Amino acid sequence: MNAILTKALYTLISLFVITNYGLLLGGTMARVRAKVQGRIGQPVWQPYLDILKNNFKRTGIYHGVMFYLGPVFRLAGGLGTYLFIPAVYGSAVFSNFSFSGDLLLVMYFIFFGQLGMALGAGQSGHPYSPLGVSRGLAQMTAFEVPFALAVIAVASQHQTLSITELVAAQQGGILNWVAFTNPLAMIAGMISFLGMTMGNPFSVVIAPQEIPIGPPTEMQSSFLGMLQTNRAIFQGAKLVLFMNLFFGGATNIVSMVVKTFLIYLYTVVVGASFPRFRTDQSIRFFLGVPTLIGIAAVVIQML
């Protein structure tokens, strides 16, 4: 019984830390982007204010049960992704619920939130919401291909589908990281990560100038507050996952912060340098060179 309570407490601490880290990271990167454009930019704590503001709205329009459940599914997707990834290797508090085969579950959870959101957005009755969802799902299906190939390459390299074991296999020096032992898988994975974060070349799904704001067009007030909170958790979870897969994981919280910060910075640098793809262009892009690199990584492992 005590063990369960301790685990519950650790989970809450872990969630609290990743939520705040995700929010602060989002604020910091908005500021980095502003510097690139020669602006001062929003305060680092702006994401907190936006969430508070949205939760303090006095009215909210709802469109039915599925509309309520959409953000809940999205949050479940974010929490599910994070809770099965060990954030800090060997730490009791941040090891979460990692178990053998969790890599497959995490890949499923990354997709799950978007599907839940599709149901909620569909019931809002706004024509732009399903349009945004279909664009999001199309792009997601495309970047899943190089990502899945990278994961297959890494899993076959270390003969395991457990993220903890993958991290364990990469310990003992920088040259043991998958980034160096299997660079092709890392390149395919990191290109698909650009699509996963929906940063600039692949930001057409949630771009305000295209179809207004995509799937959450009708989401307002506390619905939007919930989605924004999930965004921070989900972003943190994806950063931790890629750190674990390709960059040797982290053995303490400082190295976790440094590595995830740099991985995020890479997407921001790419986003600041390249213009936005249309959906069909981004699908062609992901199914082209990144997929070939992923296939090459798998083939080299199989040889």
Next chain:
Amino acid sequence: MSDMQDMEKTESEEQIARIAAEMRLANDGLSDQDKAYFCDARPQAVEPYRGIMEKFANWARSQSLWILGFGTGCGAIELRPLMTSRFDMYRYGIQPRPTPRQSSVFVIGGYASVKTVKRIVRSYEQMQGPKFVLGLGSCTVNGGMYWDSYNTINRIDYYIPVDVYITGCMPRPEALLAGFNRLKQMIREGRCEGMNTYAENFDWYKANQKQIIKDWNMPDYNW
């Protein structure tokens, strides 16, 4: 005795039903088929929280102002420079938002033609409260250079409640930023209750709107 009670009860039920029917919106502008798709409830004033809770909420609201990205007149041209690196409105917590559902500030950009007022009303009513309106340019105060125009309204606050006016033709982006800071100050002081003003004086606003918008083919309140 029980008959009397029954009679009284039916009368009071009828009274409640009659009052409830009067509280419903007629939605006369819609066809019978379309009426089923729209809500006919009136907007209700919402009591603010009490004490420190409302002050905290107002502080958060003032630090995160999302502008509805709808340029209603020529003044909207002054909104664009605000996003650029020269004026950088993001540092004040102000950012544009493409959908009325998520925005909290509506900037009426200069003159509003009758055709635009219809869209202004639709968009304003779709925004979720608390919502704030900023009248940009002299045209929103008294019509400005369009005061005797046949298709332009003179005072925007006859149609929706306005919190802050920024006069000038055109006001510079600096003036707009000053207006935003004034709005923030007023929100923090709890003086921006336009959403409740609109709900409490709903009939007056609606009568004014219907007086100028002749082709009223939308619901009486756009939920």
